Amino acid sequence: MRNLFGGGEGAGTSRGTDSSRIPRHSSGWKELQKHLKTQEALRVLDIGPTSSTNINYITGLGHSIYMANLVEEAARPEWIAPVEAGEEPRYDIERFFEVNLNFSGRQFDVVTLWDTVDFLPEPLVEPVFAKLHEVMAPGGLMLAFFHANNDPNAVFCRYHLSDTEVVEMQKAGKYPLVNIYSNRKVENLLREFGSYRFFLAKDSLREVIITR
Secondary structure (H helix, E strand, C coil), X not given: CEEECCCCCCCCCCCCCCCCCEEXXXXXXXXXXXXXXXXXXXXXXXXXXXXXXXXXXXXXXXXXXXXXXXXXXXXXXXXXXXXXXXXXXXXCHHHHHHHHCXXXXXXXXXXXXXXXHHHCCHHHHHHHHHHHHHHEEEEEEEEEEEECCCCCCCCEEEEECXXXXXXXXXXXXXXXXXXXXXXXXXXXXXXXXXXXXXXXXXXXXXXXXXXX
């Protein structure tokens, strides 16, 4: 986990050229943007590959931003706990959280989760939502994307914020799409949160604004 108040990395690849960004209209971002522009000194957690665009945008609004790239970290073999011969591999979730989601008691007013959970190993998904519920302030907002189908062209992306209703998608690594959740499954994952609102989209991504 990194606390970033300026500067950052912007490298990545895309479906087009290695550095191209694909614009995508986002009703969820439009809604969240209104909140960011009308509140002061919010603490934002951006989950995904580091984007200097996001850092500059969020700090330019007077907020602070923290980053955590869970998909890249979860792919590392050191989080697989030792098991006996013949047992299924299991994640050391407690240690994974201690390294990657340890915020030293800080709470967040806004979380941008993007489509992270669709690329996480299944054993981490429910614990991640439980942890986010724990570290979000009451009334805090989270923006999450979910793939509606097993799109063979789906790629793991870095999402760049803009001052419009568009977010820019940029390929950020070769990670497989692991999870496809129905609306009912998404609702079950969000059962501990106060409320949530689905937004319709023209592509294969569903958007949800979640209130803690």
